[in-house]
Amino acid sequence: MQxxxxxxxxxxxxxxxxxxxIIKLLEERNFPVNRLKLLASSKSAGLKLxxxxxxxxxxxxxxxxxxxxDIALFSAGGAISKELVPHAVRSGAVxxxxxxxxxxxxxxxxxxxxxxxDKINEHKGIIANPNCSTIQMVAALxxxxxxxxxxxxxxxxxQAVSGAGSKAIAETMRQSKEILEGNDPEPQILPVGxxxxxxxxxxxxxxxxxxxxxxxxxxxEMKMIRETQKIMGxxxxxxxxxxxxxxVVYGHSESVYVELKNDFEIEDVRSLLSDAPGVxxxxxPANQRYPLATDAAGKLDVFVGRIRKDLYNNRALNMWIVSxxxxxxxxxNAVQIAEYIAIQQ
Amino acid sequence: MQxxxxxxxxxxxxxxxxxxxIIKLLEERNFPVNRLKLLASSKSAGLKLxxxxxxxxxxxxxxxxxxxxDIALFSAGGAISKELVPHAVRSGAVxxxxxxxxxxxxxxxxxxxxxxxDKINEHKGIIANPNCSTIQMVAALxxxxxxxxxxxxxxxxxQAVSGAGSKAIAETMRQSKEILEGNDPEPQILPVGxxxxxxxxxxxxxxxxxxxxxxxxxxxEMKMIRETQKIMGxxxxxxxxxxxxxxVVYGHSESVYVELKNDFEIEDVRSLLSDAPGVxxxxxPANQRYPLATDAAGKLDVFVGRIRKDLYNNRALNMWIVSxxxxxxxxxNAVQIAEYIAIQQ
Numbered sequence: 001m002q003x004x005x006x007x008x009x010x011x012x013x014x015x016x017x018x019x020x021x022i023i024k025l026l027e028e029r030n031f032p033v034n035r036l037k038l039l040a041s042s043k044s045a046g047l048k049l050x051x052x053x054x055x056x057x058x059x060x061x062x063x064x065x066x067x068x069x070d071i072a073l074f075s076a077g078g079a080i081s082k083e084l085v086p087h088a089v090r091s092g093a094v095x096x097x098x099x100x101x102x103x104x105x106x107x108x109x110x111x112x113x114x115x116x117x118d119k120i121n122e123h124k125g126i127i128a129n130p131n132c133s134t135i136q137m138v139a140a141l142x143x144x145x146x147x148x149x150x151x152x153x154x155x156x157x158x159q160a161v162s163g164a165g166s167k168a169i170a171e172t173m174r175q176s177k178e179i180l181e182g183n184d185p186e187p188q189i190l191p192v193g194x195x196x197x198x199x200x201x202x203x204x205x206x207x208x209x210x211x212x213x214x215x216x217x218x219x220x221e222m223k224m225i226r227e228t229q230k231i232m233g234x235x236x237x238x239x240x241x242x243x244x245x246x247x248v249v250y251g252h253s254e255s256v257y258v259e260l261k262n263d264f265e266i267e268d269v270r271s272l273l274s275d276a277p278g279v280x281x282x283x284x285p286a287n288q289r290y291p292l293a294t295d296a297a298g299k300l301d302v303f304v305g306r307i308r309k310d311l312y313n314n315r316a317l318n319m320w321i322v323s324x325x326x327x328x329x330x331x332x333n334a335v336q337i338a339e340y341i342a343i344q345q
Numbered sequence: 346m347q348x349x350x351x352x353x354x355x356x357x358x359x360x361x362x363x364x365x366x367i368i369k370l371l372e373e374r375n376f377p378v379n380r381l382k383l384l385a386s387s388k389s390a391g392l393k394l395x396x397x398x399x400x401x402x403x404x405x406x407x408x409x410x411x412x413x414x415d416i417a418l419f420s421a422g423g424a425i426s427k428e429l430v431p432h433a434v435r436s437g438a439v440x441x442x443x444x445x446x447x448x449x450x451x452x453x454x455x456x457x458x459x460x461x462x463d464k465i466n467e468h469k470g471i472i473a474n475p476n477c478s479t480i481q482m483v484a485a486l487x488x489x490x491x492x493x494x495x496x497x498x499x500x501x502x503x504q505a506v507s508g509a510g511s512k513a514i515a516e517t518m519r520q521s522k523e524i525l526e527g528n529d530p531e532p533q534i535l536p537v538g539x540x541x542x543x544x545x546x547x548x549x550x551x552x553x554x555x556x557x558x559x560x561x562x563x564x565x566e567m568k569m570i571r572e573t574q575k576i577m578g579x580x581x582x583x584x585x586x587x588x589x590x591x592x593v594v595y596g597h598s599e600s601v602y603v604e605l606k607n608d609f610e611i612e613d614v615r616s617l618l619s620d621a622p623g624v625x626x627x628x629x630p631a632n633q634r635y636p637l638a639t640d641a642a643g644k645l646d647v648f649v650g651r652i653r654k655d656l657y658n659n660r661a662l663n664m665w666i667v668s669x670x671x672x673x674x675x676x677x678n679a680v681q682i683a684e685y686i687a688i689q690q
Contacts, residue, residue, distance in 0.1 A: 154499050158503070180521060180525070197633035197634075199633075203593050203639070205503040205637070207598070207650070208633060212633075215653065215654075216611075216654070217656070240655055242501075242600040244600065246550060248549060248550060253589070255552070257585060266561075288536070288541075288553060289542075290552050290553065292544060292549055292550070305552070307561070308560065308562060309561070310585055311560065311562070312585065
């Protein structure tokens with residue numbers, strides 16, 4: 001980055017799965033950090049984390065933590081964001097919030113840089129980072145939306161356990177090991193840590209991510225519906241989602257059916273996506289090449305393949321969209337937003 | 346069964362994942378067997394398998410194997426069926442073929458007993474058992490088709506590795522173990538044994554089952570499309586499928602979006618499905634109850650849940666359909682057909 005100004009940056013939820021990736025990206029991208037403040041719950045306070053070769057002691061996140069902080073990245077859950085983001089804003093920090101707390105707040109822009117960076121300056125101290133499963137889908141669909149218009153999206157997800165945090169990763173590994181040893185694993189975390197019923201995730205597929213709403217959809221599914229409409233700036237966009245957790249560690253996959261508003265040639269779609277920022281087309285059936293979670297893990301891009309015209313609707317197509325849910329789906333999207341803010345100042 | 350007549354039954358592919366289940370079901374269901382002939386490739390000939398406490402020696406399947414056989418159940422792959430089924434038919438056996446060899450043959454009925462048993466007597470010696478992913482879907486959709494009509498189906502599958510045979514199960518377990526031990530697994534079987542490129546299945550999702558056709562769909566996806574039309578007896582039915590292999594051992598799950606031809610109440614759909622033969626509704630979001638592959642494994646039924654009205658199309662709904670792919674998806678459907686034949690004679 002060309003920017004000379006240095007920023008005091010706070011990472012809230014520094015010891016979590018996403019926080020860890022944010023710290024790594026700030027270092028790798030050589031983000032113009034003056035001072036990095038690592039915040040977490042009292043349980044994690046006192047831990048030491050590395051940043052550019054230096055130890056930084058994790059501090060407890062409190063309302064007073066944000067003095068002199070210029071940019072605060074929140075990934076410690078919705079309750080923490082609801083409590084602490086307003087304090088951070090009052091202290092003068094620009095908050096990039098990776099939780100569900102402010103995403104649908106009309107005053108808060110919900111940003112995927114490749115899609116609607118033009119809305120970022122409408123912020124009043126808070127910029128919301130969308131849900132992981134939404135980000136990768138809208139990044140891949142935006143070029144189609146602009147060129148052809150989109151009438152309807154029907155998506156089924158294959159979501160990685162890391163989206164539910166480090167404990168869900170550990171649980172998946174523990175359960176897998178127990179099953180391989182011939183034992184019965186006792187589920188403790190998934191599908192939703194705060195709900196009473198737990199299901200086995202190892203060698204299974206759980207059609208529940210987050211709590212159920214009264215309409216029979218889960219909150220995760222409603223996030224994909226509402227957030228897609230907000231990010232695209234189009235409340236008339238019809239979205240249906242089924243969100244499913246599968247035993248993958250990193251990388252969400254999505255089977256997406258899209259009805260466009262205009263006729264298209266499938267080759268034009270493929271070249272449109274190949275030219276799209278942040279999108280990589282991996283689509284060579286003859287050589288069995290398509291996006292895979294294991295290939296996307298650790299990468300910043302959104303990978304798209306299995307692009308094919310629907311057989312019964314001339315204006316519809318199917319695609320397979322994969323991205324690292326902790327990176328483009330969370331940490332990288334947040335750091336992209338932070339980089340934009342840094343460049344502007 | 347009330348039938349007094351006993352039948353000479355042959356199981357071709359007796360040592361495979363499906364063959365094993367067929368033998369188990371013939372025993373459990375007390376099928377009226379006079380003599381059970383277990384056939385397989387020359388590699389497996391000489392092995393002993395148990396049936397009702399007796400050892401039966403596996404014989405090599407040859408064109409001469411079917412003398413005096415009344416009912417032959419084939420699950421040894423399409424090439425074997427293409428070669429041997431005609432011999433078995435000439436010997437006078439009724440063949441129930443679990444491969445893709447004759448499914449789309451206009452002379453061969455493609456039967457799911459709960460859906461189109463009325464077509465079974467049209468057979469000329471061969472009755473085809475549909476593909477696993479098709480069977481469970483049409484069993485759940487038939488009551489809706491009859492009551493409301495179906496215009497369009499959009500399905501994404503979460504398919505178990507046992508659908509690719511015993512070697513794929515072993516590979517999934519081996520890869521999982523290697524990854525848990527920190528090693529890099531070398532894929533050898535999946536996605537398609539006969540194709541050159543292999544992908545890791547452990548902790549991954551592979552959007553390829555069977556070979557690709559020129560239209561960008563896989564053969565597995567085209568099976569779901571064509572077989573559904575044939576079984577429903579409706580070529581105008583619009584079906585779109587994305588078939589994905591995930592690291593589950595037993596039980597295919599399916600995320601299904603259905604557009605009906607008429608208005609409906611979601612409670613009527615739920616009670617219609619509750620009354621449907623072979624279908625069990627597991628749909629209680631408040632108590633986090635929905636079908637799971639691990640619960641369906643070993644059971645004969647098709648389980649349906651996550652039944653909810655689409656938010657943007659009054660005539661559409663979503664559901665989650667799960668069944669044991671080796672049982673209702675293969676062995677049980679075949680044995681159901683065999684039972685019907687036995688009763689008729």
